[in-house]
Structure formats: C-alpha cells, structure tokens
Amino acid sequence: MIATVGSSALLANIERVCAHGGAGRALRLKILDELRRSVAFDAFAFVLTDPITGVGASPVAEVPCLPELPRLIRLKYLTEINRWTDLPDRFVSLLAATDGEPSRSLLWRELLKQYGVVDVASAVFRDRHGCWAFLDLWRTAPGLPFTAAELARLSLVVPAVTDGLRRAQAATFVQTQAGREALRGPVVLLLSPDLDVLAETVPTFEYLRALMPSSDGQSPVPAGAYNVAAQLLAREAGVDDGTASACVHAGGGHWFTLRAARLGGPGPSADGTIAVTIEDASGADRVALFARANALTGRETELLTHLNAGKDTHDIAAQMHLSEHTIQDHLKAIFTKTGIRTRRGLLSHVRGR
Structure with missing residues (x-):
C-alpha cells in the first residue's frame, strides 16, 4: 500500500479519531487505519498496558506469526532493544537502534527474521499518569526500512494517541449491568516456561471468555495471562524489574487483576511451572486506575x-x-x-x- 497522507493531515485525522473516543479496541483499529494511510506497514501489534505496572493487558495484533503468539510475547518481554519500558516518547526503528544489525535483537533473531521482517517501528504511549499502550509496526521483505522522515511523521501523533487511549480507559468505568453475577474463583491457569497452557481450573474458561470474547465458541486465547507470565520471565532474567501483574478491562465496568508466579517459590527453574491467577480487581486497584485514567x-x-x-x-x-x-x-x-x-x-x- 502506498501512503498518501502527509504529516499535518495525519495529525489532524488522528486528533479527530481520538476526540470521538470509543472502546479501546475500536479506537486502536481506527488509529491504525489512519497511520497506514500515511506510513506503510505490513503487520502490527498494538497492546494496551496496565498504566501502573506497564504490563500488557489487551492486545490487538495482525501478524504472520499469530499461531506462535506465546513465543512472540515471551521474546518481546525478554528483548531489551526497543523494549517499550525504555523507549523515548517518539517512534524508534529497530534498524536505527541496532546500527543496522537487527540480529542484536533477541526477538528479531529468534522469530521475526524467519517471517521476513526487515524493520520494526516501535512507540510507547505514556504520560505523567501512566503507561497506556505500546505499538510495533512491522515491515516485511521486499519492503524498505522505516526512514527518519517516516519515524518523525509517526512521532507527531504520539501525544494525541496517548491522550485518546487514556480517555478511552476512563470511559470503561461505568456501572455494571444489573443482575450480572460475579465470576467465581479460584481461577488459575498453569503455563510452561515456554507459555504453553498446561492446565486450568474450571472457572478459568469463563474469566478468559470475559477478557477475550469469542463469537465462534472456541476457547479464548489467554493473551493477558501470556503477558503477565512473560513479565515474570523478564524479571527473573534481569531484563525488567517490574511487577508481574496487570489490571485488564473485561467489559461492562468489570476489571480483573492477573498475577503470575512460579509454583514452588520464587526464582527461575528449568522446568518451573508458572501459575497465573485471575480475580476481580480490588477496590484500591479500581480507585488507582480510575484516578489515573481521569488525570x-x-x-x-x-x-x-x-x-x-x-x-x-x-x-x-x-x-x-x-x-x-x-x-x-x-x-x-x-x-x-x-x-x-x-x-x-x-x-x-x-x-x-
């Protein structure tokens, strides 16, 4: 696709889209549509984060390696180059960050290379109230690397997108539907160190379906669980010392808290199973999220x-x-x-x- 929209028009369009608001997923897709009209890319991963912990909470992705989603998430968290937690407040390319040697990136070396990815433009959407999302835009062969001009054009929209995403999270705090019963625990998902699902408690399916609704009746993808588990791996590897937890919006004013921990105690283990728990967000967590989202x-x-x-x-x-x-x-x-x-x-x- 050939990009046709210039910098000023892109910014105006993004500001218009963000001003109209909307649900987090719908808003992100509209933002991506506008970005694609100005800067070409072949795949993307746009992930809402817990504003306090910075851990991924709700992804929207269109990537060729979707069947390898657990591996993609694990490598994303374990890769230090262009990690969203350390990015400046602008778009940065993989090739620029590695001085033209993308093999220095664990994620590119072990996964993206085999899918023909030639460059990745990455950004974090963060303000003084918290970290709201991160975005990776991929270009695959025979595409060209992102230019400095394209990165500068994309960077213009970062403040507007950040504000729009924050306000979209604020809009999730509504009164829950009358008569809806609280989901019952204990809710535990067991993952291998490679983030393969090993087992789950009976109520877990209902919680995951609330987080990632599926219209075809298939089992929901536990993307939120993968993210908190990957953060645990990153913490153990010394890549990032953040907490392996995230609050995730589940629709209708409901928020869940996901946490990851090793079975058998702290510390990495070659075969240590990871337990991810899911529960209704506490009153303190809801107050903190509400306050940040409403500035x-x-x-x-x-x-x-x-x-x-x-x-x-x-x-x-x-x-x-x-x-x-x-x-x-x-x-x-x-x-x-x-x-x-x-x-x-x-x-x-x-x-x-």
Missing part, C-alpha cells in the same frame, strides 16, 4: 480514596489537613474531569456498581 492529581486521588472508604467531608478534611471548603473545591475539580455530578454517581463508577 486526577495526587490530592484528588487521595480525596477519592477517602470517599471510597465511606468518609464524610468533615473527616476527610481532618485526615488531609485541609479546610472543608478546599475539600469541596477538590471534589468539584473531580466532577469536572470525570463529567460526573454527584458523590454517589462518582462512587458508582469507581466501584462498578
């Missing part, structure tokens, strides 16, 4: 935490060493940022009920 300040987040704990204005003022008038000002600021007008409505969104 609340530290003081506003503290106030929201006290409100969620059931405290009134007098008690909150004493706890925060502020006047009740100042507490009301902070609360009005929260209402303005979230578009919610009452305390009851605010807490209903935070708690998802």
